[in-house]
Amino acid sequence: MVPMSMASAFDKRTLRERCTQHVRDQIISGAIKPGEHLKEIHLSEEMGVSRGTLREALRPLELEGLIVDDGKRHMRVRQLTSQEILDVFEVRSTLEALAARKIVTNGRREEITDELRRDLEALKDPNLEFARQLELDLKFHERLCELAGNPQLLAAWRNLIGQIEMMIIAAGPTKASGRMRFDEHIQIVEAIESGDEDEAAAALRDHMNDFCSRYVGDLVESELQAAAG
Secondary structure (H helix, E strand, O other), rough: OOOOHOOOOOOOOOOHHHHHHHHHHHHHOOOOOOOOOOOOOHHHHHOOOHHHHHHHHHHHHHHHHEEOOOOOOOEOOOOOOOOHHHHHHHHHHHHHHHHHHHHOOOOHHHHHHHHHHHHHHHHHOOOHHHHHHHHHHHHHHHHHHHHHOOHHHHHHHOHHHHHHHHHHHHHHHHHHHHHOOOOOOOHHHHHHHHOHHHHHHHHHHHHHHHHHHHHHHHHHHHHHHHHHH
């Protein structure tokens, strides 16, 4: 791998920002798994940076909740419990339901739903790789919050993005792909298009709850098995 110090001159991000993104990508892709400790020496050598620069780069990931201090001055990838996942989905569904309500009452509703439909077109491809499917899925939900016109709502949603990605990656293609298809998302757009706030909010909550209940149900079972030991 080319060291970070040799990155393209066209990349305007700082060295620390590039390091942060690299580690985030490693976590989201599953290359560094939940519960795994970050190997600082390996990462700093891989990126061609000092351990001091690496530690600075890790701070934003700690603030996002992607990594945590293990109490022994080492950082590890956060491993969410079933309750923590439920808490994240509760906040996410509340934010997106609010976004849907605000779009319904927006005088530009028809224009906005047309844009959301266009954003979903790429999800019609049956041969999408899981990573690309995830990217398109989250882009749609982020744009939904952006189009609500409330910067605080959007900022709150973006604060959850790292944990949302980790949960979907951990669930894997078998459980997650079915909820990231065009047919699943167009129902949300149609509900917003109907002009009924309650219907739009319900469509978002149903979309979230289906995936959450299936994934968390399996996780609870594995937690109980681990506790029984």
